[in-house]
Amino acid sequence: MSVPDGKRWFLPKESLDALIAVLHQQQYVVIGPVFHDRAIRLEQVQRADQLARGVRDEHSGGQYRLIDGNQELLFEYVVGPDSAKKFFFPPRQELFSLHVKGEQFVIDKVGPAAPKLAILGLRPCDLAAIAVQDRVFGYHQPAGDEAPWASGFRCESELYYTQAREQSLLIAVNCVRPGGTCFCASWGNGPQVNKDMPYDLAMTEMRKGFVIRSKSRKGAAIISSLSLRDADDAEVELEGLLLQRAAEHMGRQLQTDDLPQLLDRAIDSPHWDNVAKRCLSCGNCTMVCPTCFCSTVSDSDDLATGSTTRTREWESCYTHQFSYTTSGPVRSSIRARYRHWLRHKLDTWHDQFGVSGCVGCGRCITWCPVGIDLTAEVESIRRYDSRDENHAPPRITVEARP
């Protein structure tokens, strides 16, 4: 059954608990945005009253603040430091434990089973980021709902990703109040979902309830089990107005059409030295970015049992050990590390995965302790670039060599 894209239902606020109950019935662990650690975090919820309510967020370079909002509204904020990444690609994941017996490696423990998650309150940029990581970890959203990852064996950590993704249910919330560092619209990734994004249900919040639409069979089944009424014309019109206004109020903008070429040319840009003076190389931007995928697997021993556990953890390209070799780190300067990160996001990601590595969520701007702003850095690079008469990419010719 395919659901016509235009079809909308209305979910009254009181029915959010019914929605969560249906998800529980279907054995989902339900994740939603909650107020925790003085931030909006994504955590497990049992009831709708655990969701953050009546809070707004203020974002700018290096600044994040929650303030009182409209008590009638549940989703007046945008993204916090968490993203769906932490569920499908956990920050710390045990792969297996083993010990050596004679000439054999004996497996003591295999990694955890992939969870069955329903994530409520993902933003359009979050969905775009999931689509990016789907490419990175080799999961492709199927045309129908068929199991997509069945083709061929992959390494254990990818198996976890693909299983968790396959079992997941994604409920998005469109943004009617974009944040101060958001620039999803520059990428075409928001403020509302589009048909290329991986979601099952998408909602737009109004005072009394949500206009809700479904994209998948799983989503349609949930709609019908809630026996929702159709959204009326006024509601659909209001949704359109809210989302159009949101698109006009993005906190940031980025000219995205020429970024790979620009950053190819910019490999020797003087601007990298400017950024290097400010960047602390703390790696925050890579930790909060919903698409960054670097990781390190390392060993730890249980001295009591003699078993060794191999664990995969998120890694950042801003550390020294990331590129360490016997002759020292490949990228020893901060200049080179920021350049690597920015070029990876906006340029070489295209070569590797056919898409941009940035979706415009703004997290790296908000959570940078010194407020380094990707959109502003790109603009500076662009200014240097247009000053440069010589637009030809650097060619290494034999003659040019000493």
Add this chain to the structure above:
Amino acid sequence: MITPAARPEPHCGHDTWYPLAARITNVVQENFNTRTITLEMVDQAQRNDYQWRPGQFNMLYVPSVGEAAISISSDSDKPQVLEHTIRTVGSVTRAIEHMPVGSVVGLRGPFGEGWPIEAIEGKDVVMMCGGIGLAPLRPMVYWLLNHREMCRRVVLLYGCRTPEDRLYADELEQWHEDPRIDVLVTVDNATSQWVGPVGVVTNLLRRIKVSARETVVMVCGPRILNRVGAWSFLQLHVPPEQVYVSLERNMNCGFGRCGHCQYGPKFVCRDGPVFRYSDIHDIFAKEEV
């Protein structure tokens, strides 16, 4: 060997974090800090399945210590005999250094794109390497000797610090006598017995004639040799499409997922470690890419 329940499918270790068990069957001390160990897969089926190409590498694993990327240095026509020439520089390599014959190490692989066997047909092949860089080229030498009719001249240029540092010293002597291959070895510091050339390996280019259009070049050494080596061939007008360089990067997964080995748009573990110069010319001269 891994218990079947934990291993969804039998395979050769190039798309998994599970190490295959391999026993050390022989150890040769090459020089003061480098040894060549011979590995044999413990499991008979895995031993029979394992195929590889010159230039590929394995991740060797010592439980509770970690993994290191090590090139396979033996003859790929005898794929079950897996030699690895290892220079002791840190934790994993030191742990392996202390392992006697009969010990078991973990192995994942083979990984990466090897040397361009397809590109050498009817051409001259010139290999240039320094120090431990001879290890990944040794399988190429074997391959060229086994399939000698494939190409025209075969030249190996090798540089190391002192005569005592030479890897595979006996074999180098043999190849030196072999009419099918020209071997030139140079050292940075000579000892009294040394009668060969002294100086950097690129100096050896003065001693051979390179017919630029007809030559395929393979370079493997420390970072500086990769650059100076590749450029010296370009200066002799060897086309950039015919110059191949084996690069080194920090590696963790080996199969293009962990991000550590990135080199511009490339993953060195998956797209390399051997690269064609013309494919990386725009970043090759750049620092800290």
